[in-house]
Amino acid sequence: MITPAVDIATRVYNHAWKIDPIIRSLIDTDFYKLLMCQSVFRNRPDVNVTFSLINRTPSVRLAELIDEGELREQLDHVRDLSLTRGESTWLRGNTFYGKRQMFRPDFMEFLEGLRLPPYILEKRDGQYELTFEGPWPEVMLWEIPALAILMELRSRAVLKGMGRFELQVLYARAMTRLWEKIETLRQLDGLRIADFGTRRRHSFLWQDWCVQAMQEGLGEASQGGAFTGTSNCLIAMRRDIEAIGTNAHELPMVYAALTDSDAALRQAPYRVLADWHEEHDGNLRVMLPDTYGTRGFLNGAPDWLAGWTGIRIDSGDPVATAEYAIRWWQSRGEDPREKLVIFSDGLDVAEIAMLHARFNGRVKVSFGWGTLLTNDFRGLVQGDGLAPFSLVCKAVAANGRPTVKLSDNPEKATGPADLIAHYRKVFDVGPQERRALAV
């Protein structure tokens, strides 16, 4: 006997009546956040970091859509959360990438005692300025819940006032759309794809539905299917599927901000991965090379990095970058066919199919499908008020020094303009192609 699936439309309808917490668990977050947190807890526990919310789609005026009181209630609720016994057991006892006890006992103790630090919320120019400041291993865990809360409050604001059957049909249409995507993906021989859609999901229940649809529609990788897992720990735990993820830009950004010379700055991204190298092997040795430009990063990389399992491509032209990585591995005497290339930047089905056709077999291809998996409601309400938008929450300062991210797309660069210019010089970043931000 299967437990009844939650009726999403009814739940949304009920939001008009009562408070319904968006984040109900500290592990309703991306798996790589916990991996990075453990690394930071070991290597840089005392760095003071500031995370800030940045809405890269200013036309979506969040402070006009979302009630400040409701936002505070949701954020306050997250501060009340702590790791439950079951969550702790799952983290301590589970096998991740075939490895037991990925999380060390000292880190688990820290996590079990953790409450998220305070937030600072202000309104400016139709937007919320939401900032988190504190010890890096603590504040870094605000990123995903903060994003998910804002995304879902925005969904709720747009849906408020819709009738119950109008809502059912809205979700019916979104389900149909996703299922058609999955039916297309099912045609791709040898596909491997994971859910990376926590941060910009339409809602928690919707992400949960999407993951289950992927599970059934594509089959689980452990049983010969294409679906490799989800980045969301809570859903992975509840649905008994693989939690997926490695590391992200915040590590090189903070490491870089803390350096005192151009030479040290230039080495910062490798320093991050040297720390990572010590802790992890196998599928967790996946580099994210684009923080200060992929080409420069690969050109200057030490040989031990060429021995890593793979690379994640998260900005810029994915074809050109993957081709560059293949040539780079070949130049270092590595066989690209043994290497993993994870595409994760603003993907949807057509691009997944194109990249799969081009690279499958030449490298081991995998996809991290985010916003357009868990939040594709484009065109489904009047005024397209549910279209996804580009909201991020980034480390903007470390020990009082501003951080910088360049990426392979200048549209994704963050940091003070003069520092961006300085970083571009230090990392020898040439002209970059400007690419519109899908999400």
Next chain:
Amino acid sequence: MITPAVDIATRVYNHAWKIDPIIRSLIDTDFYKLLMCQSVFRNRPDVNVTFSLINRTPSVRLAELIDEGELREQLDHVRDLSLTRGESTWLRGNTFYGKRQMFRPDFMEFLEGLRLPPYILEKRDGQYELTFEGPWPEVMLWEIPALAILMELRSRAVLKGMGRFELQVLYARAMTRLWEKIETLRQLDGLRIADFGTRRRHSFLWQDWCVQAMQEGLGEASQGGAFTGTSNCLIAMRRDIEAIGTNAHELPMVYAALTDSDAALRQAPYRVLADWHEEHDGNLRVMLPDTYGTRGFLNGAPDWLAGWTGIRIDSGDPVATAEYAIRWWQSRGEDPREKLVIFSDGLDVAEIAMLHARFNGRVKVSFGWGTLLTNDFRGLVQGDGLAPFSLVCKAVAANGRPTVKLSDNPEKATGPADLIAHYRKVFDVGPQERRALAV
């Protein structure tokens, strides 16, 4: 706080595991069955009638799709049902068409004591032969549950083996389709439309969903909307909406079969309505003239019938028939603008819009929307295995004499060929247009 809507896909999925009764209440039937039952109980309680299931779409081989054991279980379950206290209270206390105590105390006592009589089930040539024989007021109540059971068992048979999310998406598509129909109907100024879809519904839960979607999408007639109610008593009771219906072909068919002369046969349809006239007034005085040909019926009708509230058009060319009725009223000195014309034959949105445009204002137009409201899954599964089909359950004999129905479409005629020929002569039915049966 709203109670959560049932997740239909999950329920269907669960059918693989346990018995799930299709008919759970004696009033999960059409309202007009109860009205007619009361009339029969008063006027012809001792007639012995045989009802038989007839599948007018022989390509749907029901006996190959549906397990006999499952069918027997469902039919046996109906025989265990009796009127609950709440159902009795609702029937006794409710207002129908503004009238209290529509059901007389002696009839309610009969109904409260009623258990449905036995059934005879055989398999022949890939079809089920399902027959009910007994006192007319008892066997007549088998028609709707028998049809609904076979329709839903067929749905379940086709859906068995589908994955849970495949099912969700199937229902998502069907919901989207219905909502688009409702959005089209919403444009029609002054529309009045009811659910007549019990007998050939996809399933009970689906009909319930469709009714609620109509309720929300069109608004209730009592509040200025277009949705006038449902023929289904159980749904009307639970959703607190109007139960709708008047009378059907079985009355003239049985009355006719019992006559002993051509003169009496010719008068039988009017005799039915004379009995009805004594019992009911207002909105219940709606004639169904097509049993033995609409034109002959109207030409020979007594003048008191021209004073009735309206007419239901259930076969043949609806435009021609409605025009004929308008001319008939005019010839009898009646103002057609005061008359109700209910269209109820195989309707879908395009035809509803066409008939509404043509007749609204010239008469009071109303629609009874059946199969393509509650069972439009055309094209949604491979092989179109869920397409609706034309299943009926008809009175085939009365006191051992075969019944005959001609209707305005020879495709809908039932009865022995020689008797059909005789009836055509007695009722002076000329050439008839053959129309394909939509459903």
